[in-house]
Amino acid sequence: MSHSSRTSRVAGCTLVVIALGVGVTACGSDGNPLSATPYDAAEQISFNGPTKAGQKADPDKPLEITVEGDEGRITDVTATDAVGRHVSGELSADGGRWHSTSPLAADAHYTVRVSTEDEDGAPGRRVVTFDTGKPRAKQRLNVTFGPQAGKYGVGQPVTADLSQPVKDKAQRAIVERGLKVVSSPVVDGSWHWVDDKKLHYRPKEYWPTNATIQVLSNLDGIKINDRLWGGTAKPLKLTTGDRIIAVADASSHHMTVYKNDKEINTIPITMGKPGFETRNGIKVVIGKEYFVRMRGTTVGIAAGTSESYDLPVYYATRVTWSGEYVHAAPWSVGDQGSANVSHGCIGMRTSNAAWFYETVRPGDIVKVVNSSGHTMEPFGNGFGDWNVDWAKWRKGSALVTGDPEGPTEVERARLRPQSV
Known part of the structure; x- marks a missing residue:
């Protein structure tokens, strides 16, 4: 199907409802559908999920986006919730299917932006929103960060105390991905599981002098296991003084x-x-x-x-x-x-x-x-x-599966090619 035929079909500026029950107008921002570019990819792609407006997606199920028939391909997908948490995913080599690889949060509002192209290479776009249902589990995994907010020496580790034990390594990985430590200046660091209910975070070397360290949790509403979902955590801010x-x-x-x-x-x-x-x-x-x-x-x-x-x-x-x-x-x-x-x-x-x-x-x-x-x-x-030497410290992370002396997430980010 050509780009021009897609444009003529939406000339009435109608409301299109897709599988997740989301309405998005198909006309351009200036009210002239002929000037709408890229084209509306509503009929090119499909989503899994509720089929009626007002229904909520099951957070237990991964998000999936596919191309209808053999008309073009998906080129990019970004999915974020209302607090800015990104959903990671994988796109098939032929661009025919994208699926999420990180769990959706329960009781959350998501915005999904899909980029496509048709068989002629013309770009398409689709933006949809949906809500997920509330968690069925009664247990919540709350997190308490330490120490108390304030100014500390460069050797101070960050601690995270969990309200429930987490023993399974895959479940620990979910927890660990949701616990964020961001420092300025940027340093390479890692969480280490002390036991089933406690983690410590430290850099490879001591913290820099006069650094600012922000600690937060993105676990709220995230499924850990069938009976346990992520709960609340109060963010923490630390600073360092002289060395x-x-x-x-x-x-x-x-x-x-x-x-x-x-x-x-x-x-x-x-x-x-x-x-x-x-x-x-x-x-x-x-x-x-x-x-x-x-x-x-x-x-x-x-x-x-x-x-x-x-x-x-x-x-x-x-x-x-x-x-x-x-x-x-x-x-x-x-x-x-x-x-x-x-x-x-x-x-x-x-x-x-x-x-x-x-x-x-x-x-x-x-x-x-x-x-x-x-x-x-x-x-x-x-x-x-x-x-504890750095290699052994990193072995205490649920996210380290290869060489414990290999690059951390921060180091890998530095090695990625940067667009200019």
Whole structure:
């Protein structure tokens, strides 16, 4: 069928209703159907879905667009919902069929733009809208992002806590695709499943200084499985400050503090003595407390023994949930810089502890080297995420199916040819 015959047929500017029950006028914007270009592809293509106006599409079923007969082909399809979420899809090699490959959201309004061409190569267009029905499942997967909005150090991971467990890898992939982390400047990063209900996100390297990090979920209304649909999530905004890294050396008994890769202080310290060795590895500051009452019983030391203690501690910067701090230790000043005598914390004179307390913020890095203690746990005792190498970290993503050291989605986007 030629382009001219399509144009003459819509000269009456009638309302055409397609399979999804959507009305779209077929005349040009100036009211003259002869000037309408490209042509209206309503009769060239068909959609699956409801056959009557007012009906809603089943979000469980993929969207499918096909060419009627052998008249031309589909050249492009874009489908988005009212909040801007795109539906990915695949177009057959001959252009005869397009189908969605990502799930539709329930209770959502979609706009589909289809580009075609006829057997003469003339371009056609069709824009349709439709609504999907409400989810039948009662369970919703809500997401809570962390930490709280605010300014953090460059080592702060992003967390996502799920209201329901997700064990199946294919279902985890659906969840992970819906959790978005966008940073400015752009960095390469990845989610990592800590367990069935928790994910952590971190870049390949530390966050840039003075970065802005936006975290959001596109899961609302998306089917996870037959009983579980995506629920709500409050977006999160974080920013980073300077790059503060403190390196505590158990053999030299000194801590060197760097700001934006420049040394700004070296402090005599004492660390964990034999039997109470400080954990090695990279730790992230998780909190600051001006005053803490430290008791040996909280870390398994029996009261009344030679190792028991009950001390008021000031300027305490916390790096593990199990009780490791960087803090003032006036009782051990004589050993600071020469011996390790603590029960695992990093101790220093009060003036130095006050300086450190005022210099760092949550998310800054404390790296312990040359201790004979165990390596900091990756999860469950604070943030030991940076002790996991990048290849292993990416293996914790449900979206990584090939080489874990291969390009991330951000890197692949950079490699794609750009139109000019």
